[in-house]
Amino acid sequence: MPKPQEFEKRLKSELHAEHVEVEDSSGGCGQAFAVVVVSDLFEGKNRLARHRLVNGAVKDLITAVHSFTQKNYSPAEWAAQH
């Protein structure tokens, strides 16, 4: 069973993510994760391309859980929200 830290570590190393939030949204069973990823690799890419980057980085982890949702921001988009 993947741990939240595994998602975070992988997304930071593979996608140069400057900010990652991983929420265990399973309510206890550890089978559902929701992530927020902020990476400059997303700059100029549409949603589909961003999701494919994230999916590729954590592919084996996703297949091990029941549910995986993601929100992806470029650093500029993230800054505009906060």
Next chain:
Amino acid sequence: MFRSILRPQFASARQQFFRFMSKEVRQSIDAAVKSAPVVLFMKGTPESPACGFSRNTIQILGYQGVDPSKFAAYNVLEDPELRQGIKEYSDWPTVPQLYINKEFVGGHDIIVQMSEDGSLADLLETEKVLVQ
């Protein structure tokens, strides 16, 4: 055989059946993707979704006003080959998966985000798949 399910509330919906050879999964999925302008691969059926993400996606397509006569849904739980094959076909790890005019649009997160920012409405309009 992947059986297409259409939403019963979609008045003009007609049931479509497709017969596929088991060893030709890719061609079968090709045919499914081409079977209607809007194609959703989901868990369960539109009237009885087997997963919250599939349920929510169906609801979004419904309130956006997708034309039922231009819509087909495939239940991946009915067919293990489809369930595994669609992930490889789309290079996408999760279900539901939405295709519009043979183009992969995305999964649940993308559909929700597109619905919220209005880009889904724009896409459905551009692709001429809404109820007139």
